[in-house]
Amino acid sequence: MEATTALTMCSAPPSPLASGGVAYSPSAASRAAGPSVSSEATAARYGEMMSALEAAVTRSEFEQAQAIHSRLAAFVRTLDWSERTALEGLWLMPGWNNGRIMRLHSRWQALKIHRGCWSEWCSHLQSEGAWQGAVTPFSLRESARDLVYLAPPGPHRAELWRFCAGSAQHHDSAQVVVSDSEPQISPNEAEKDPDSPMVLDIERTPNLEEEQRGVLQRVLRAHFKRRGAALPEGNKGEHYVQGMHLLAACPIWAGLEPAQALQVFEYVLDGLCAGYYRDVAFRAFKRDVHVVEALVADRLPRLAKALDIGGVPVMLLAFDPLLCLFALYLPRAVVLRVWDVLLLEGAVAIFAVLLVLLELLLPEAVHPRGAGEPEPCWTSFPFVERFHERSAALTPHQAEAVIKMVRSMLEGQDRDQVQGAGTGLRQRVLDLRREAVAAEAGQLSPARQRADSAWWDQAMEQAMQQAAEAMDQVRLWWRSASDADSVLSPAQSPFGSGRRAGWPVDLGGRPPQPPAQPRAPPSPAGASPAAAEGPCPQM
Amino acid sequence: MASEKEKDQYDYLFKFIIIGDAGAGKSCLLHQFIENRYKKGSSHTIGVEFGSKIIHVGGRNIKLQIWDTAGQERYRSVTRSYYRGAAGALIVYDITNRDSYNHLVNWLQDARTLARADTSIITVGNKCDMKDKRAVTFLEASRCAQENDILFLETSALTGEGVEDVFIKVARVILNKIEDGLIDPNTMVSGTHTGSQRIGSDSGGEAMSSKTCSC
Numbered sequence: 159m160e161a162t163t164a165l166t167m168c169s170a171p172p173s174p175l176a177s178g179g180v181a182y183s184p185s186a187a188s189r190a191a192g193p194s195v196s197s198e199a200t201a202a203r204y205g206e207m208m209s210a211l212e213a214a215v216t217r218s219e220f221e222q223a224q225a226i227h228s229r230l231a232a233f234v235r236t237l238d239w240s241e242r243t244a245l246e247g248l249w250l251m252p253g254w255n256n257g258r259i260m261r262l263h264s265r266w267q268a269l270k271i272h273r274g275c276w277s278e279w280c281s282h283l284q285s286e287g288a289w290q291g292a293v294t295p296f297s298l299r300e301s302a303r304d305l306v307y308l309a310p311p312g313p314h315r316a317e318l319w320r321f322c323a324g325s326a327q328h329h330d331s332a333q334v335v336v337s338d339s340e341p342q343i344s345p346n347e348a349e350k351d352p353d354s355p356m357v358l359d360i361e362r363t364p365n366l367e368e369e370q371r372g373v374l375q376r377v378l379r380a381h382f383k384r385r386g387a388a389l390p391e392g393n394k395g396e397h398y399v400q401g402m403h404l405l406a407a408c409p410i411w412a413g414l415e416p417a418q419a420l421q422v423f424e425y426v427l428d429g430l431c432a433g434y435y436r437d438v439a440f441r442a443f444k445r446d447v448h449v450v451e452a453l454v455a456d457r458l459p460r461l462a463k464a465l466d467i468g469g470v471p472v473m474l475l476a477f478d479p480l481l482c483l484f485a486l487y488l489p490r491a492v493v494l495r496v497w498d499v500l501l502l503e504g505a506v507a508i509f510a511v512l513l514v515l516l517e518l519l520l521p522e523a524v525h526p527r528g529a530g531e532p533e534p535c536w537t538s539f540p541f542v543e544r545f546h547e548r549s550a551a552l553t554p555h556q557a558e559a560v561i562k563m564v565r566s567m568l569e570g571q572d573r574d575q576v577q578g579a580g581t582g583l584r585q586r587v588l589d590l591r592r593e594a595v596a597a598e599a600g601q602l603s604p605a606r607q608r609a610d611s612a613w614w615d616q617a618m619e620q621a622m623q624q625a626a627e628a629m630d631q632v633r634l635w636w637r638s639a640s641d642a643d644s645v646l647s648p649a650q651s652p653f654g655s656g657r658r659a660g661w662p663v664d665l666g667g668r669p670p671q672p673p674a675q676p677r678a679p680p681s682p683a684g685a686s687p688a689a690a691e692g693p694c695p696q697m
Numbered sequence: 698m699a700s701e702k703e704k705d706q707y708d709y710l711f712k713f714i715i716i717g718d719a720g721a722g723k724s725c726l727l728h729q730f731i732e733n734r735y736k737k738g739s740s741h742t743i744g745v746e747f748g749s750k751i752i753h754v755g756g757r758n759i760k761l762q763i764w765d766t767a768g769q770e771r772y773r774s775v776t777r778s779y780y781r782g783a784a785g786a787l788i789v790y791d792i793t794n795r796d797s798y799n800h801l802v803n804w805l806q807d808a809r810t811l812a813r814a815d816t817s818i819i820t821v822g823n824k825c826d827m828k829d830k831r832a833v834t835f836l837e838a839s840r841c842a843q844e845n846d847i848l849f850l851e852t853s854a855l856t857g858e859g860v861e862d863v864f865i866k867v868a869r870v871i872l873n874k875i876e877d878g879l880i881d882p883n884t885m886v887s888g889t890h891t892g893s894q895r896i897g898s899d900s901g902g903e904a905m906s907s908k909t910c911s912c
Contacts, residue, residue: 355719355769359741400719400741400769439774469762470747477744486743538760542747 200241205251207233208262215265218274218308223266261569267297268304276314279305283317303502307565310495310554316414322501323418323425356398363407365490370410377406377420381427399435402427404485412494422501426483430505434481443480445594450476452590453509453583458516464523467536474542479512487549492557499561503568506584514563518556519548707751707760709882711871713864714780714812716804717789718797719768722823725854726789727765730864735855742767745779752861754868761785761864773807780811784880785819785867790838792822792851793830798838805845815880817870819848821863826853 207230214223234242245251271293272279279301282293302318311318360375378398405426409419427435433442451472455462465472478486483500485493500507517524520541522534552560567583715723719741728736731748746765751758764783766776780786786808790797801820808818820842822833835851842849848866852859874880 355741358720362740364740397771399771400767401743404740438771440772443775474745474747481743486740538749540749 200237201245201251203233204230204245205254208251208254211266212258212262215262215269218269218305220269220273223269227266264300265304268301271297271301272305274305274308276305276309276311276318280314280317283321299502306498306502307561310558311498315412315494315498316418318498319409319412319414319422319501320418323422355400356403359400359403363403365411366407373410373416373419374403374407377410377416377423378403380416380420381406381424384424401481401486402435404482405431408483408485408493408497411490412497426497426501430483430500430508431481432505441598444473445591445598446480447473447476448594448597449587449590450480450509450512453513453586454516456586457513458524460526461516461520461523464536464539465541468539468541469537470541475516475545476512478546479508479515483508484511484549487546488552489550491554492552495554495557495561499564503564506587507564507568509587510564510567510583511560514560514567515549516545518560518563519545707758709757709872709875710760710762711784711868712782713761713763713785713787713867714783714808715763715765715787715789716776716780716808717768717787717821718791718794718800721768721789721791721794721797722854723768723787723789724765726787726821726823726852726860726863727763729854729857729860730763733857735857741769744772744775750864752865752868754865755872757872759868759872761868777807777811780808783808783812783816784871785817786812787819787821787863787867788847789821789823790833791824792833792838793824793827795832798822798833801841805847815874817848817867817874819850819863819867822849822851823854825851825858826855 207226211223211226211230214226237245271282279298282298282301298321302321306318356378357375360371360378363371363374366374382398406419406423408426409422414422434440434446436442451462454465454472462472478484483493484496488496496511499511503510523536523539523541527533715727717723724742724746725736727746727748728734731750742765744767747763748765749760749762751760753759764779766772766779788801788804788808790801792798805818805820808816820838822835822838838851839849848870850859850863850866852863854860871880875882
């Protein structure tokens, strides 16, 4: 496995976190191999076909992509060993690098599953428990992650959300019971009820039928009952905090059944709004507000300055995005669409959506003035009101534009650099959260520091696991001798093991290695896809 | 409607906070004051919201910068940081909800300790349109306000009754304090400050007390 560990690292500088790998210099390795340079024409042809495949995959045109792919595979089969080696080096193909190949690979894999439509994607869900071939919870999630940017899930939203929440949770979904017999409390009794803000908020939750209000109440009560039961006697456990009702209302808006709504609610509460509601001091929330502040200063410096002059704390713009995941101000259809992305991308998407919305909705503060145009008076500029008004006026059409921008933000530079020192948003959010924890460390009790460090480790571990699993998938694809889809058709390749097209390493003398095993093969039982797949990406 | 530029001509800027139990009608009160209409189907406030309006009191243009806070006890650790330097505080209760009235004392204590020692405070009995459900009489609330040396008014955010009066009343008290020399608006950069001389200047930020999202 030594070589493959090195492979996983070759696209990023060695990180202290990716320990155990052998430091490897890809360029040195490939130069040492001294490839016999094949004709420029072959490389040009190869590059052309790869570009065509990429274009078709980007447009999600499955038929066309498949045709190009077969042509590509046939073409590669005609090449001899030295020509393939040269092509793998990539230096004959300007514009191609490891990151681009990785992206193409993962999007092609995604396209093979979803073929450009949600009903096709959903047809694979039904085979849950009997995963076949390339379809695993991981590849399904990756596929959905590709598809979610292309089209709204429409009638398949409930299935998508259930998949996102279900595959990330460790509890058996069969245990989730939302009792119909849960006593209903009328608003008149609310004053006597310790949860009265909850009852009040349920009454004033928008977009709900009377019956759905009942469902919302049952979902919330079932949640607190479950949480309460897990705690020792006498501890009343978690309490209702204003804002939670919107997190629970969203899955109901999306048309989920009560038990599924509870599952999604608990998933977003623990996974996306991690820790925000947990402690009375709102420490995790305030930490993430600092992250937002820093990101706004990074990416929207004019806005940061205008807010500063206006005396408007960034926190005012972050309450709804962080605590309610945008459910308070965005129109319902847009909230659901944003949640599609949040559920698949994890918490980093909250920051991405917020940055995109700020840029789109406060253009006067984001973009430089034209010549002769006076700067608005920031001391009286209604940042918060404008942001909320304009959020409320977003159309589904504009929401699609927002989502496209979110994608380019998340996939820009950092997608393949989760474990490296990337400059992209994922990495930046990780760094900023680490800084926020470190900044607080001085004032904290040792117990508190331990808890925070656990929080941090968990986040890192998830990012690492995600990266490792993504690499495993790629590795399997390129290495598998039986995979007819492989572009380089490794069955006929003398370097079928430990090699991928485009990774110019491990050229000499190693014996062929058995294909890597997936980290934890999915078992047929419903409970373990989660274990195989790991928690939903948090970063 | 005044243009954006004209709107910014003011003599003083006062910071106000609106506090009180959840569901007392704080956000509706603010909305009624700023927009002159009732906010239907309004949701709860998450954290803190914000609005501003210029009013004319005693021959002066006063810009009110109003911070509307979440009522739930659980949010206090977030909302408290927004109290600092407030020149005026509105403590809102619901006249049909005895509990919200009983909690006045706690809110009063919060305002006095966290805003400023000389914050001008008014207690506001909201929902006075719902007379048949009244649980707190005008008289007892008025007496309680007197004992605690704070102002008192009843309002209806639904009909708008008394809403503007609340803000004007508090602003007038603060203005009187300034004119009597009890508050120096130039040294007290936190709760109030003079507005006119800084119009068009780029340096408004440092005089604001509101950048208090410190944790």
